[in-house]
Amino acid sequence: MAVRALPRAQGEIPLAKKLRVGVLFGGKSGEHEVSLRSGASILLAIDKSRYDVVPMGIAKTGQWLPAEASTAMLGGDFAPKLGKTSTKKKAADTSIASQAPGTAGLDVVFPVLHGTFGEDGTIQGMLELADVAYVGSGVLGSSVGMDKDAMKKMFAVAGLPIVKHVTLLRGEWKANPKKCTKTIEDKLKYPVFVKPANLGSSVGISKVRERAELARAMDEAASFDRKIVIEEGVSGTGKLKGKGKPRELEIAVLGNDDPIASVVGEIVPDREFYDYASKYDSTSTSEPVIPAKITKAQSKQIQAMAIAAFKSCDCSGLARVDFLMEAVEPGSKKEPKIFLNEINTMPGFTSISMYPKLWEATGIGYSELIDRLIALAIERHDERAATTFSKS
Structure with a gap:
């Protein structure tokens, strides 16, 4: 690209x-x-x-x-x-x-x-x-991009495909766990992912396969935030319905009002999902695949969705946007659904982090990426300076 x-x-x-x-x-x-x-x-x-x-x-x-x-x-x-x-x-x-x-x-x-x-x-x-x-990103883009509940509401308003989910408050869970469990099970099917709404790097996230695992996961998430987001897991399509692990796809976005998207990458985790240990543990064998082995049509779809997500949250400068793609049986011609998972407004920025690596594969090296981000910061600051904040 x-x-x-x-x-x-x-x-x-x-x-x-x-x-x-x-x-x-x-x-x-x-x-x-x-x-x-x-x-x-x-x-x-x-x-x-x-x-x-x-x-x-x-x-x-x-x-x-x-x-x-x-x-x-x-x-x-x-x-x-x-x-x-x-x-x-x-x-x-x-x-x-x-x-x-x-x-x-x-x-x-x-x-x-x-x-x-x-x-x-x-x-x-x-x-x-x-x-x-x-x-x-500014105050709004940063805060919305941090809060998975608010983020999903913005995605929904923009008409972007997201997984089924329920948001509960820590107070609700502590006061009546049975009622909360019923709410979750009435709206979602196991397995579900339980997440603190405001945290990154997969801290506090648990995969729950059955009711017996739910309370521990809810308590874990509640220790990190007052809002808890519970998402229905994405599995497979066709004969893999209800089975199989979704593909975890990531893309980098760069710009202000007219952003551009990088090539699409894929994370192949060394465990059930891309958790904190899978990301940062020295023993982790998780590996990025850049570019991801997907069709041109799927790549264009994801790029368009990433830019739409970036704009829907009023982001600027940079963001990494993460997606989940249904697992597909080998040889199947059925088109898998692609779900927008979340946006990260300040992704890891080491030279081997996914965001810089995606841009490197697209044609922008690490040092040039820093230059562009600094230029974008100045551009946005100059734009804001043109705004009048009082009548006097």
């Missing part, structure tokens, strides 16, 4: 000015370590001739750290590889409590934070108040 050229504002940054870019990583969420990996990869790959880079780390306690401590938090071999980082305007790197912590003097912030307190609109709101350009 040829990559459509982006307009100048989206694809090029004038070199008359060396931009000062803050790379924000860490955070209080359960995806802290994943964020560190993403931040380290960006810091190593970003073009230092074009950008004056400031590492901005947030400890698990929520404390914002100065540049040197932020680099040290990455640990391992990253600190020596990064070498000296910018020390200009040190006050801007450390004055976290003043105005949007540490953003003074920055042209752009790349908030490569995953999960709660980073991908859910909270950081984005702070950066909006500070009037600084930042990579990724």
